[in-house]
Every structure is written in structure tokens, then in C-alpha cells.
Amino acid sequence: MSLGSFGRSIRRNLVVIAGLLTLAYLLLPNIVVTVFSFNDPKGRFNYEWQKFSTDAWTDPCGVADLCGSLALSLQIAAWATLGATVLGTMIAFALVRYRFRARGAVNSLIFMPMAMPEVVMAASLLTLFLNMGTPLGFWTILIAHIMFCLSFVVTAVKARVMSMDPRLEQAAQDLYAGPFQTFIRVTLPIAAPGIAAGALLAFALSFDDFIITNFNAGSTVTFPMFVWGSAQRGTPVQINVIGTAMFLVAVLCVLAGMMVGRRSRQKA
Amino acid sequence: MTTVTEAPPLAPTPVEEPRRPRRRGRLVPYWLLLPGILWLLVFFALPMVYQASTSVQTGSLEEGYKVTWHFATYWDALSEYWPQFLRSVLYAGVATVLCLLLGYPLAYLIAFRAGRWRNVILVLVIAPFFTSFLIRTLAWKTILADGGPVVGALSSLHVLDVTSWLGITAGERVLATPLAVVCGLTYNFLPFMILPLYTSLERIDGRLHEAAGDLYAKPFTTFRKVTFPLSMPGVVSGTLLTFIPASGDYVNADLLGSTDTRMVGNVIQTQFLRILDYPTAAALSFILMAAILVMVTLYIRKSGTEDLV
Numbered sequence: 001m002s003l004g005s006f007g008r009s010i011r012r013n014l015v016v017i018a019g020l021l022t023l024a025y026l027l028l029p030n031i032v033v034t035v036f037s038f039n040d041p042k043g044r045f046n047y048e049w050q051k052f053s054t055d056a057w058t059d060p061c062g063v064a065d066l067c068g069s070l071a072l073s074l075q076i077a078a079w080a081t082l083g084a085t086v087l088g089t090m091i092a093f094a095l096v097r098y099r100f101r102a103r104g105a106v107n108s109l110i111f112m113p114m115a116m117p118e119v120v121m122a123a124s125l126l127t128l129f130l131n132m133g134t135p136l137g138f139w140t141i142l143i144a145h146i147m148f149c150l151s152f153v154v155t156a157v158k159a160r161v162m163s164m165d166p167r168l169e170q171a172a173q174d175l176y177a178g179p180f181q182t183f184i185r186v187t188l189p190i191a192a193p194g195i196a197a198g199a200l201l202a203f204a205l206s207f208d209d210f211i212i213t214n215f216n217a218g219s220t221v222t223f224p225m226f227v228w229g230s231a232q233r234g235t236p237v238q239i240n241v242i243g244t245a246m247f248l249v250a251v252l253c254v255l256a257g258m259m260v261g262r263r264s265r266q267k268a
Numbered sequence: 269m270t271t272v273t274e275a276p277p278l279a280p281t282p283v284e285e286p287r288r289p290r291r292r293g294r295l296v297p298y299w300l301l302l303p304g305i306l307w308l309l310v311f312f313a314l315p316m317v318y319q320a321s322t323s324v325q326t327g328s329l330e331e332g333y334k335v336t337w338h339f340a341t342y343w344d345a346l347s348e349y350w351p352q353f354l355r356s357v358l359y360a361g362v363a364t365v366l367c368l369l370l371g372y373p374l375a376y377l378i379a380f381r382a383g384r385w386r387n388v389i390l391v392l393v394i395a396p397f398f399t400s401f402l403i404r405t406l407a408w409k410t411i412l413a414d415g416g417p418v419v420g421a422l423s424s425l426h427v428l429d430v431t432s433w434l435g436i437t438a439g440e441r442v443l444a445t446p447l448a449v450v451c452g453l454t455y456n457f458l459p460f461m462i463l464p465l466y467t468s469l470e471r472i473d474g475r476l477h478e479a480a481g482d483l484y485a486k487p488f489t490t491f492r493k494v495t496f497p498l499s500m501p502g503v504v505s506g507t508l509l510t511f512i513p514a515s516g517d518y519v520n521a522d523l524l525g526s527t528d529t530r531m532v533g534n535v536i537q538t539q540f541l542r543i544l545d546y547p548t549a550a551a552l553s554f555i556l557m558a559a560i561l562v563m564v565t566l567y568i569r570k571s572g573t574e575d576l577v
Contacts, residue, residue, distance in 0.1 A: 019377030022370045023392060026458060029407035030396050036410065047410045087304035098297035106301060109308050115508070115564055116557065117516020119533045123540055123553040124315035127322045130546070147311040150304055208400055210519060211533075215540065227402040231523055235406060243399040250398035254391050 030247055037240035044234025056237035063236040066226060070242060073223035077207040080145035085199045088153025096161045113151045121148060122215035136218025144216045145206040152205060153198035160194020323550035345551045349535050356531040360514035363453035367461040367510045375465035393459055401456055405523050408452050412442045444526035452520035460509040468502030504571045512560060532556055
């Protein structure tokens with residue numbers, strides 16, 4: 001291969017090289033988190049490599065309050081997902097399927113939380129709770145999470161319902177299905193991927209939320225709050241173990257989903 | 269089809285049947301909207317009103333606050349914290365541009381060049397989300413550590429001399445400098461740029477590229493005249509999804525920065541949660557909200573894509 005053709009192939013694949021470099025930039029912190037989950041740090045902070053150890057992996061709950069905060073985050077994420085998905089799906093159906101007054105106002109009310117820096121929503125919600133004298137804790141976190149997840153669910157479900165063929169429901173009604181039966185047996189299964197996508201997004205957003213929780217949690221400690229606190233007090237290796245495990249679980253879930261999807265497509 | 273339309277039992281009762289559902293049907297959308305919209309009104313819109321009212325109150329934590337229409341709070345807040353405001357806009361702006369420059373090649377790669385690797389790369393872009401972003405931001409402390417490999421390489425290539433001269437790093441340090449904060453912001457919001465870019469690139473008909481090539485356009489001309497203009501919706505929503513959260517962020521500035529890199533988010537957070545000066549915090553938050561709304565509206569107008577919602 002001459003130097004000229006080498007240069008040409010580099011130039012042709014420039015976008016591929018640049019793209020892969022960006023991918024490396026995106027994945028580098030995850031690699032560091034994984035490697036440092038096997039670290040045995042000297043001091044309180046896990047920022048410098050000392051020596052290999054699997055202690056943290058064999059004892060992931062060995063740090064006080066860590067697993068409690070993780071359980072609390074999972075619990076809040078589950079309830080917030082349920083609430084936001086139910087409310088958001090209802091709004092999405094209303095927006096796509098019905099004509100009604102004040103549609104523009106409803107649309108902007110749903111768009112606004114997505115176009116607002118989190119810190120603004122967090123601060124204003126806190127002023128409401130302070131003025132009302134609401135005790136901060138589990139319930140205020142849950143209220144806040146449902147609020148900011150709602151818009152994302154609406155957007156995800158709306159996209160799916162809009163691309164739905166309305167004739168399928170008409171066909172069901174022509175075949176003597178009542179409105180309720182049509183909804184359960186036809187509408188819901190078709191809208192399910194959109195609802196699932198919205199729910200997944202809500203879960204991820206709620207589980208990883210820090211800023212809004214930081215303002216409205218009071219002294220309740222969720223997992224991101226625990227990590228934030230540990231950045232000041234000292235970072236236990238177990239944080240990296242949980243971060244790595246979450247990453248692996250997510251990748252495995254997606255891969256499994258892709259396999260199931262491929263198999264069902266082959267069947268069809 | 270024919271058997272369905274000819275179904276006999278429907279014919280005799282056409283008068284009674286449709287009426288009932290129709291009257292009930294008129295209220296259905298309102299019942300569907302009610303709980304969700306009420307939630308947003310009470311926990312999103314109403315707090316904005318409370319925040320506006322708090323920002324014009326005076327008093328103290330012990331004696332309580334009263335609305336006194338003390339608009340001077342806004343003036344005081346701005347004159348004291350304008351450097352943090354400026355820094356927020358600057359850092360978020362630079363991070364957004366960097367996200368666009370870094371994210372575009374990757375989105376292009378996924379959309380046109382990845383072939384059967386497309387889904388794998390997409391998963392790799394999204395999967396880091398599941399490792400808490402605080403943990404990933406802390407990892408940058410290790411990557412950019414003093415005397416670490418990254419800082420060592422930058423130093424031996426004399427990059428740090430240039431950046432120190434520009435004032436974005438300090439001597440042999442990258443941590444606790446503006447460069448580290450912008451690097452963290454860029455990293456954290458990059459997926460929010462890549463995904464909308466990918467969505468709009470993926471919709472482009474591949475035959476348009478062939479047509480451009482047939483008309484003797486060089487690859488770069490094809491990109492400039494065909495691909496990029498068609499990806500504009502993705503560029504607009506990607507830049508918004510990056511700039512808005514980045515401008516209000518305080519996590520990167522806190523974990524990777526120093527007192528000289530504090531952004532407006534940091535000020536709002538400390539005023540609200542540590543100093544407990546609610547009027548100043550509310551005024552700052554209100555100014556940030558207004559500034560973002562004005563900027564976003566102007567930007568959307570200018571770029572001519574108003575169908576983002």
C-alpha cells in the first residue's frame with residue numbers, strides 16, 4: 001500500500017475515526033469506574049490506584065447506609081415510574097385522540113418542564129413546600145419525580161399512539177368489541193412499546209436524579225445523595241461496584257430484549 | 269369487509285346507541301387530562317408563582333418573610349453574582365459547541381457507516397446512563413488527576429502551557445480549573461446531543477447522497493449542501509437539550525471545579541440549602557429561568573423549526 005492510498009483511506013474513514021474517538025470519550029469514565037471497583041484504596045478516597053482487591057465485590061453492602069439508600073432509590077423510582085406512566089399515558093391519549101379546548105396551553109404546560117433547568121424547578125418546588133410547611137422526605141421526593149418524569153412519558157407515548165392505525169380499533173368495534181374490550185385487547189397492546197419506552201425513561205430519570213432530590217429530600221438519603229455526600233466525606237469502593245453492576249444489568253437487559261425482539265420477528 | 273358492514277343487528281337500533289357514548293365522549297378528554305395536568309399545575313406552575321413571590325419578600329429566617337415588593341433583591345443579586353451568570357452561559361455555550369463537534373461524527377457513524385454494529389453502538393451510548401452520573405463525574409477526578417497520565421501527556425505536548433496562558437488551566441493542574449468543568453459538562457450532556465442528531469440523520473433518504481454524487485458533488489459538498497441542512501432539526505433540539513441543563517448544572521462545577529469556577533446553579537444551591545437566604549435564591553432562579561426562556565424562544569425563532577414539541 002502506497003502512502004497516497006493510505007492517506008486516502010484515512011481521509012475516507014475520518015468520520016469513523018472521529019466517531020470512535022467520541023465513543024471512547026463517552027466510555028472512558030465507565031471503564032475507570034469498573035477498574036476502580038477492584039481497587040484497595042489507602043485513604044478515604046478512591047481516586048488513586050493502589051492494588052487489586054475483590055473485597056468490595058464480595059461485600060457490596062459493607063458501608064453503612066449505602067444499600068439502604070439504594071433500596072430507597074429503587075423504591076422511589078418504581079413508584080414514580082408507575083405514577084408518571086399512568087398519568088402521562090392518559091394525557092398522551094387525550095392529546096392524540098380527542099379535540100378539546102386549551103390544547104395549546106396543555107401542550108406548552110407539558111413542554112415547559114423539559115425546557116427548564118432542573119435547578120429552577122427544584123428551587124421553586126422547595127419554595128412551595130416551605131410555604132405550605134410540608135415536611136420534606138419520601139413524599140416530597142416522589143411528588144417531584146412524578147412531576148418531571150410526566151412530560152417525558154407523554155412525549156414517548158404520544159409518538160407511538162400517533163403512528164397507530166385508527167382503523168384497527170374501528171375493525172375491533174365492527175367485530176362487536178365494546179369500548180373497554182377494544183381498549184384492552186387492541187389499543188393497549190399496540191401502544192405498549194411506547195408506554196414501555198416512557199416507563200423505562202421515567203425509571204432511569206428518577207433513579208439517577210440528583211438536583212431536584214437534593215433540594216426536596218430534607219434529610220432523606222437516596223443513592224445519588226449518598227454518592228454526593230461521599231464525595232465530601234470519602235468515596236467507598238462499593239459505590240463503584242454498584243455503578244458497574246447497574247451498567248452490566250442495563251446492557252444485559254437490552255441485549256436480552258434485542259434477542260427476544262429478533263426471535264419474535266423471525267417467527268412473524 | 270363485506271360481512272362486517274352487512275352485520276344485521278346494528279341496523280335496527282341506530283338511534284339510541286350512538287347518542288349515549290357521544291355525550292359521555294365529550295368529557296372523556298378532560299377526564300383523561302385532569303389528574304396529570306392538575307399535577308403539573310400544582311407542582312410545576314404554582315411553585316413558579318411561589319418562587320416569584322418569595323423573590324420580592326424581605327425578612328429573616330427567625331422572624332419570617334413577608335411580601336414587601338422589594339424588587340431591589342433582583343438588582344442586588346445581579347450585581348453580586350453576574351460573574352457566575354456569565355460563567356454559566358459561557359461554560360454551557362462552550363460545552364454545547366463541543367458536544368456538537370464531538371457528537372456529530374458519532375451520530376453520523378451510527379446512522380450511515382455502522383452497518384450491523386449500529387444497535388451495539390447505540391446501546392453503548394445509552395448504557396452509561398445507568399451508572400449514576402455522579403459516579404461517572406467522580407471518575408473524571410481520577411482521569412484528570414494531578415500527575416496522572418492525561419495531565420502528563422498534555423504537559424509533555426506543551427498543551428498545558430497554551431491553556432494556562434489562556435487562563436483555562438492553572439500550571440500543571442487540570443482539576444479545579446475551567447477546563448475540567450467544561451470537560452465534565454461536555455461529557456455529561458453528550459448523549460443528549462447524539463440521540464436527536466442520530467434520529468434526524470437516520471431519517472435522511474440515502475438516495476439523496478447518491479443523487480448529490482451523481483451531480484458531481486464532492487463528499488464534503490454533499491455534506492454541506494445536503495446532509496447538514498437536513499439534520500437541522502436534530503442540531504436544534506440537540507443544542508437545546510445540551511445547553512439548558514448545562515446552564516443550570518452545579519454538579520460538575522462543584523466536583524471538578526474550584527471556587528473560581530462557580531456557576532449560577534452553585535449560587536442558587538448554596539443560598540437555598542446552606543445560607544437559607546430564600547429571597548436572593550428565588551430571584552437568581554427566576555432570572556435564570558427568564559434568561560433561558562428568552563434565549564430558547566429567540567433561538568427557535570431564528571432556526572425556524574418550531575415543531576419541536
